[in-house]
Amino acid sequence: MTYQETINYLFTRLPMFSRIGAAAIKKDLHNTIALCDALDNPQQHFKTIHIAGTNGKGSVSHMLAAILQTAGYKVGLYTSPHLHDFRERIKINGEMITEEYVIGFTKRIQPQIDLIEPSFFEITVAMAFEYFAKEQVDIAVIETGLGGRLDSTNIITPELSVITNIGWDHMNLLGHTLEKIASEKAGIIKQQIPVVVGETLPETKPVFEAKATAMQAPLHFAYEQFSNLKKETVDHKLLLDINETASNKQLHYTLDLPGIYQTKNILTVLSAVRQLQQLNFSITEAHLQTALASTKKINGLHGRWEVLQSNPTLVLDVGHNEDGIKQIVAQLAESSYRQLHIIIGMVKDKEVEKVLALLPQDASYYFTKAHIPRALPETDLQQKAAAFNLNGICFENVNAAIANALQNAQKEDLVLVCGSVFLVGEVEWSMERGE
Template sequence: MTYADTLAYLYEQLPMFSRIGTDAYKKDLTNTKQLCAALNNPQKKFKSIHIAGTNGKGSVSHILAAILQTAGYKTGLYTSPHLKDFRERIKVNGIMCTEEFIIDFTEKIKPQFERLEPSFFEITVAMAFEYFAQQNVDVAVIETGLGGRLDSTNIILPELSIITNIGYDHTQILGDTLEKIAYEKAGIIKQNIPAIIGEVVDETRPVFQTAAKEKNAPLIFAQENFYVQDFNYENNHLKAEVVDVRKDEHHTFLLDLPGIYQTKNIVTVLEAVHQLQLKGWQIKLQHIQKALKQVKHLTGLHGRWEKLKENPAVIVDVAHNAAGIKQLLEQLELESYTRLHLIIGFVKDKDIESILSLLPVTANYYFTKAQLPRALNEKMLAGLAAVHGLKGKYFEDVNAALSEAITRADKEDLVLICGSVFLVAEVNL
């Protein structure tokens, strides 16, 4: 098979959560364990760092990978979903895996397809582990797909377990309270392995404490050891002054991911680095400072408050739940613009009403959808939005909406595209 044939086979033959939602979610780790067993358990052949959380886990994964690369470690990175190219999910030192590897892997693992009937995500996890083992990486940063306890990635024994935060998302699978969601995310905490919590609230703290105690895992709340004292912008970089509470030291970092929500992610990353240093990993302050300036270049991360165009400014962000949208609105308060043109689209299983209730009624709206079965119809979205006083036109695809927004916008306006990773992925500009 060609690479195109292989991708078509994977997309068409395997149930994908991104396309069909909960029907593709497998509620145990049996398939992943059997797939990896057939590959001689590649996940046992490299060190790893495991990252879960409602928001921020993608950014934390990429930032941490950039730091490890800069410190001289051969670093694997597994994230999902991808934006433009399937191979974005599996990288080593920022370079995507080869097309040949994907073709060969799919051919090799095909006998398992009929026997196990795995999901798309289960296959991609096994694929990533095999690639990292073949590439003989020093460490792989592994981002969970959904939840933690039953996530396909949760068969690794990592150096660290990291949970960025807990918010309401995928409630139909993970539970309808913060405590229930935290319980699922806490499933990545392993016996005697340090667990880092990026952000914690009253409802989630005891959940993490219980999980860590059961596993005899050292539990570290990052916010207690680092905090951002001040931040501003410098040449489209986020400039953050961070206080190291343990050492009573102040350090300034420039980050090429300018969203203010990265101030929370920096704290999580710095605690992770500290814990790695305690384990003997050779990571110095200059490695951190150098890496943060070029995360996008080193890892290929996109879609986090990313400016695609000037005059008018066009920005994309993959915020897709209420907590993410709240952070986006905080960012907008720092921006200078005349009018806001908001292009939005969501998948059906999000809490749309909660998100719509947060959005500003003064913006010009362009309702649209990603081209996948899970996407909420743009006319239906426009109807739901109208109840909240949000008015605008609807469009069958995001690029038609973007074209209209750019035509209507003045040079001083801001065009923002958000609401779905898949929507952002389809933007052509």
């Protein structure tokens, strides 16, 4: 098989959440365990950091990987979903897994695929684990897909567990209360392994405390260790002054990820770094400064308030759930523009109305969809939006919507693409830029 034939096989032969939703999710770890057993349990041959959370886990994963790489370690990075190329999910020191490895692995694992009928995600997890083991990484940063307790990645015993935050997302799979969602995410907490929690709510903090106590796992709340003193956005970079509680020391960082929600993620990252230093990882302040200023460049994180052009300003953001859209609205409140143009597409299994209720009524809207079966038709989204006095026109694809918005926009305007990771992934502009 060629690479494209292999990818088509993986996308169509295996149950895939982005295409079919909850039906692709397996309710236990049996398949992943069986796959990794067949591969001689590669996950046991390298160190890991395990990261879960409703929002922010992609940013935190990429920042930690950049820091460890800058400190001289060979670093695996497993994240999902991808935006443009499947291989974005599996990287070592910022370089994607080779096409040849994807082809070879898929051929070798076909007997297991036929035997146990795994999901797409289960196969990609096994592929990542084998690749990292064969390439002898020093450590791998592993991001969960959904939840934590039953996530396919949850067969590792990490050096450190990290939970960014808890919010409303995937309730049909994780539970309809914040406590239940937190309990699923807390499933990554392992016996005597330190855990960092970025943010808590009154409903979620006791869940983490109880789980950590039961597992005898040292528990650290990032917001108790660090706090933001000042933030400023200059030239699409985020300048931060941060106080470390224990030493009362002021720290200064420049992030190439300009979204103001990174002010929360950075506290989680710093708390995680302190734990890694306790575990004898050689990470200096200079490594932090360098890595945080270049996370996008080091390992290619896209779609987090990503500015593609100015005059008019065109921004991509993968925010797609209630909490993610709240962060986008907060970002808009701090942005300067004449008129706002919002290009939005969503998937059917999100709480669409809750998202629409948060969006500004004075923006011009361009309703569209990603080309996946789970996508909400743009006409349905337009109809739902009208109930919230959000009015606009429909487009069959995101690139046609962008072209129209840029044509309508004046130089001082802001054009924002949001609502679905898969929608942002179909923006041809960011692919052509190749950043």
